[in-house]
Amino acid sequence: MSTVSPPATDHSGGLARRSVTPFEVGAQSVANIAPSAVIAFGPAQMAASAGNGAWFSFFIGTVIVMVIAFSIVIFARRRAGVGSLYSLVRPALGPTGSFVTGWALFLGVIAIAAGSICGAGFFLSTLLGHFGVTAFDGIIGQIILDLLLLAGAIFLTITSVRVSARVSATLEVISIIVITVTLVIIFFKSGNVFDAAQFTLTGSTFGGIVFAVVIAILGFVGFESAASLGAESKDPFRAIPRAVLGSAILAGFLYIFATYAQVAQFTGGAAALAKSASPMDDLTSQWGLGFLQPVLDFGFCASFFAVVVACITVGARILFGMSNEGILPAWLGHAHPRHKTPSKAIWLVVPLVAIPAIAVLSTGVAPLSATTYIDTVGVFGYMVSYALVCVGAPLFLKKLGGRRILLATVMGVIGIASLAYVFYANVFPVPAYPFNTLPYYFLACLVIGIVGYAILRVRHPEAAERAGTFADDAAASV
Numbered sequence: 001m002s003t004v005s006p007p008a009t010d011h012s013g014g015l016a017r018r019s020v021t022p023f024e025v026g027a028q029s030v031a032n033i034a035p036s037a038v039i040a041f042g043p044a045q046m047a048a049s050a051g052n053g054a055w056f057s058f059f060i061g062t063v064i065v066m067v068i069a070f071s072i073v074i075f076a077r078r079r080a081g082v083g084s085l086y087s088l089v090r091p092a093l094g095p096t097g098s099f100v101t102g103w104a105l106f107l108g109v110i111a112i113a114a115g116s117i118c119g120a121g122f123f124l125s126t127l128l129g130h131f132g133v134t135a136f137d138g139i140i141g142q143i144i145l146d147l148l149l150l151a152g153a154i155f156l157t158i159t160s161v162r163v164s165a166r167v168s169a170t171l172e173v174i175s176i177i178v179i180t181v182t183l184v185i186i187f188f189k190s191g192n193v194f195d196a197a198q199f200t201l202t203g204s205t206f207g208g209i210v211f212a213v214v215i216a217i218l219g220f221v222g223f224e225s226a227a228s229l230g231a232e233s234k235d236p237f238r239a240i241p242r243a244v245l246g247s248a249i250l251a252g253f254l255y256i257f258a259t260y261a262q263v264a265q266f267t268g269g270a271a272a273l274a275k276s277a278s279p280m281d282d283l284t285s286q287w288g289l290g291f292l293q294p295v296l297d298f299g300f301c302a303s304f305f306a307v308v309v310a311c312i313t314v315g316a317r318i319l320f321g322m323s324n325e326g327i328l329p330a331w332l333g334h335a336h337p338r339h340k341t342p343s344k345a346i347w348l349v350v351p352l353v354a355i356p357a358i359a360v361l362s363t364g365v366a367p368l369s370a371t372t373y374i375d376t377v378g379v380f381g382y383m384v385s386y387a388l389v390c391v392g393a394p395l396f397l398k399k400l401g402g403r404r405i406l407l408a409t410v411m412g413v414i415g416i417a418s419l420a421y422v423f424y425a426n427v428f429p430v431p432a433y434p435f436n437t438l439p440y441y442f443l444a445c446l447v448i449g450i451v452g453y454a455i456l457r458v459r460h461p462e463a464a465e466r467a468g469t470f471a472d473d474a475a476a477s478v
Helices: 020-035 034-077 092-127 141-160 163-190 204-216 223-227 236-265 269-274 279-286 288-323 342-362 367-400 407-425 438-459
Strands: 079-081 471-473
Touching: 020 034, 020 163, 020 223, 020 236, 020 288, 034 079, 034 163, 034 236, 034 269, 034 279, 034 407, 079 236, 079 342, 092 141, 092 163, 092 342, 092 438, 141 163, 141 288, 141 342, 141 367, 163 236, 163 288, 163 407, 204 407, 223 236, 223 288, 236 269, 236 279, 269 279, 279 288, 279 367, 288 342, 342 471, 367 407, 367 438, 407 438, 407 471
Parallel strands: none
Antiparallel strands: 079 471
């Protein structure tokens, strides 16, 4: 890591300050969660352990995520910056805590983007296959599609944060509508609207439901993404908290509905759903709606692509903020003179996204398996950053002399305990290869960043001390 001159004083660094509407702020979080991609495969994974209680596991997961959101909102109502959680936690955890939070989050967004580009490429090739185009089905074809999609993501994220947010939101909304309408049609065709077995959790066990909560929580990662637009949002201290809470509530509602619907309408119920490799395709085939499969494949591709765009947006702004603080080279902190986006940082983030995706696909791993493997590494990054926010929220309120410190402490403990369980469930009992190695990939990358920051503290302590300061506080907002 290298140092530069002191950071800019307006905490925007040339970005389009106060230009992004509340809707576009909310779109950033919704796109990063990608509810439709989770809806497509999450319920089947949940049903494998929770059975008829899969929907209830999503309900519990939603409650836990709202607890974490509560801690994030404590910061977001009083502080806003380009670095998302990295900038928010600085007053509570200091420069070192801020850096670890930001680095973990950066690893998370890079990995989630890399995994999602594999998913987008797969569903794009599947969509093309419906029209007789099979040239992109192999490894080389998948890599070519992924690179083309990344080129599109570069164009969107550099051109305008507002355009990228709107495009991402539009793609995600289209996908959600397609999936929801499909499930509603199947409801009417089947007539099985009230599924007593699910309402009574028939056959489900406490252990199975609790274990499925792990998968449920993973389905929400990225809901805090709106916080990366702190410098560009028109009304950050209201728009960002609303986006964080609203996106989590929306995703939770969709997950519960879609899980209930898939279990109710799948021939053979929860047990059969759990064995399905492509639940929505199987559902449409079972109920004579196979003609909708190309539309669904387009929706899944759009959803994964929206995640890529949202993650690049967050990752580039984390680097942009660190550069303006003197932690990273100065060139990363230059905004595009016309588009007012962190274009230099975007050009660095995209190759970092492409490398793991190409590396894993080149070994012959199936695209959706690559998505699962790489995303799992990314989830660990999100969990670390969320846990540190939960630690910092009550400390932040105590420092401000604010109220509800006890409530924030209780919420923080619940959030930390939940995230710790998620991590534990991914490590013990030791899973099969390659899942047993994934936590160590993340830990290695985390250590590399922390060691780099430690070296910076020795060589350039004044720069290291500025970590997380490139942000506005509510009282100083203009």
